[in-house]
Amino acid sequence: MSQALASSVPGRLVRGGRRLARHVGRGLLDVLYPPRCLACQARLSRARAPLCAACVAGLERAPSEVARQRLHALPSGSGTAIAAVFPLWRFDPDGALRALQHALKYQNRPRYGRAAGRWMGRALAETLSPPPEAVVPVPLHRTRKLERGYNQSARLARGVAERLGVPCRPGWLERPHPTRSQTHLSRQARWENVDGAFSASQSLDGRPLLLVDDVLTTGATGAAAARALRHAGAGPVYLATLAMAE
Ligand SMILES: [Zn+2]
Numbered sequence: 340m341s342q343a344l345a346s347s348v349p350g351r352l353v354r355g356g357r358r359l360a361r362h363v364g365r366g367l368l369d370v371l372y373p374p375r376c377l378a379c380q381a382r383l384s385r386a387r388a389p390l391c392a393a394c395v396a397g398l399e400r401a402p403s404e405v406a407r408q409r410l411h412a413l414p415s416g417s418g419t420a421i422a423a424v425f426p427l428w429r430f431d432p433d434g435a436l437r438a439l440q441h442a443l444k445y446q447n448r449p450r451y452g453r454a455a456g457r458w459m460g461r462a463l464a465e466t467l468s469p470p471p472e473a474v475v476p477v478p479l480h481r482t483r484k485l486e487r488g489y490n491q492s493a494r495l496a497r498g499v500a501e502r503l504g505v506p507c508r509p510g511w512l513e514r515p516h517p518t519r520s521q522t523h524l525s526r527q528a529r530w531e532n533v534d535g536a537f538s539a540s541q542s543l544d545g546r547p548l549l550l551v552d553d554v555l556t557t558g559a560t561g562a563a564a565a566r567a568l569r570h571a572g573a574g575p576v577y578l579a580t581l582a583m584a585e
Pocket residue numbers: 376377378379380381390391392393394395
């Protein structure tokens with residue numbers, strides 16, 4: 340046995356031991372607290388999926404035509420920065436999607452984002468052809484990110500990118516300017532609030548890109564983000580969201 344190989348054996352054993360401990364630890368947690376569907380509490384076979392198959396099957400696909408109309412209704416043609424829009428599910432005020440969004444946003448469960456992103460990616464793989472060169476999450480301003488501890492759209496984007504087999508590039512888009520919450524603003528005020536909030540960190544050389552956000556309401560945030568990417572030279576910019584608000 341060579342010197343190098345001999346010296347790497349203990350390191351491998353330690354790493355293997357840590358992996359085993361993690362595996363056993365997770366297994367033990369699953370026995371003590373069996374993973375359950377966020378919405379109906381059914382037991383789940385895979386701890387990393389937030390919802391059971393029946394709850395996922397019960398979600399209603401969002402009509403992309405309605406999303407397109409919302410983008411067209413944005414002030415001064417700003418919605419045209421988005422080449423095509425793909426909202427996955429229609430928002431259900433009392434249903435499974437609400438439970439998932441709530442867990443993602445307010446209950447500090449970022450790992451669900453990646454799993455939900457894979458669901459988005461699976462639907463996109465059927466409709467978005469050819470695939471984009473990279474997936475870019477809509478960023479949070481750093482103050483908001485500090486409050487929440489993570490950006491839920493970045494978690495979704497990672498799952499989408501994984502499923503599409505393309506890189507995820509959270510660093511390509513920045514949000515240097517803080518904005519007010521969009522919740523109680525009119526369509527016009529929402530656009531004014533986010534217009535100019537984003538900037539791209541580098542030249543994007545005609546690359547087709549997919550923006551990922553958690554929810555589409557008027558589309559103003561996605562359009563402002565897409566505009567910043569287009570200003571930096573991106574090719575067509577697509578927008579995918581987990582949910583479409585009423
Ligand atoms: Zn369920």
